[in-house]
Amino acid sequence: MPPRSATTPRLLIRSSSIHAAGCYTLDPIPRGRRVLEYGGARISKDLADERYADRPVTYLFGFGDKGDVIDGFGTAMFLNHSCAPNCQTEESGGRVYIRAIRDIAANEELVYEYNLYDSDEDNADCYCGAPQCRGTMFSEEEVKRQARRKARKLARASL
Numbered sequence: 001m002p003p004r005s006a007t008t009p010r011l012l013i014r015s016s017s018i019h020a021a022g023c024y025t026l027d028p029i030p031r032g033r034r035v036l037e038y039g040g041a042r043i044s045k046d047l048a049d050e051r052y053a054d055r056p057v058t059y060l061f062g063f064g065d066k067g068d069v070i071d072g073f074g075t076a077m078f079l080n081h082s083c084a085p086n087c088q089t090e091e092s093g094g095r096v097y098i099r100a101i102r103d104i105a106a107n108e109e110l111v112y113e114y115n116l117y118d119s120d121e122d123n124a125d126c127y128c129g130a131p132q133c134r135g136t137m138f139s140e141e142e143v144k145r146q147a148r149r150k151a152r153k154l155a156r157a158s159l
């Protein structure tokens, strides 16, 4: 039998102080280990917009360069955002995986940076509680883009 750390870690979904429910590991995970796949149907961005127009909560994951999204279904959709992540996502062969970016102890919550983008909402406040919390789940590029858009709006309003 290989040691437990060499196999797939056992994961548990339970309530989280960050947001509703979170995904915890019951086993230590070494840095660099691929933990799980972000599973779900592949749909177009247009279909996603249509399907979730009226829903406040979605588990959509943009990937690839054609603007497709994964309509999250499975364990990975329970991973919360944190500004101090212990995991990151990676694309490989049209699939998206969650990988540990540092050694993770048993009973830690698995988190990664959502780097949200392309949102009509101004509000993606972060409550991760990390000392370096950026206060938002948007990517830094998206924060800059929104600031530029706001500045343009203000400039127009003052004409």
Ligand SMILES: [Zn+2]
Pocket (backbone or CB within 6 Å): 082, 083, 084, 126, 127, 128, 129, 130, 132, 133, 134, 135, 136
């Ligand atoms: Zn944060």
